[in-house]
Amino acid sequence: MYLITLQLTGPDREVPDHASLTEFFASLTAPTDQVEHLRVLCGPGRIDLALFLLAPNAPTAEVMARVLALRATRTAHLSRWRLTGSALGDPDLSGLH
Secondary structure, three states: OEEEEEEEEOOOOOOOOHHHHHHHHHHHOOHHHOEEEEEEEEEOOEEEEEEEEOOOOHHHHHHHHHHHHHHHHOOOOOOOOEEEEEEEOOOOOOOOO
8 A cells, every 4th residue: 555645736715625625535536546545634725635545556656646636626626726746655644634
């Protein structure tokens, strides 16, 4: 299992609700995405997403995570948001819900 973190940026004053956003991202996943868990942290103009993926290797996991984030930004719900960063690693997840 691989942990990939992603950051999306959007309108500075918009603070999405993390519970509804978590449900939204979960609704976009398909079994082929191999998402085991996901966590979301939101702030003004920022969405941090942590994805735990059952991918065969780290590069594949990062591509799979980015595809999910880009899928989200192509919806009306997040059309004003952009993927601005991704990383493979073990960040501090204490603030993620």
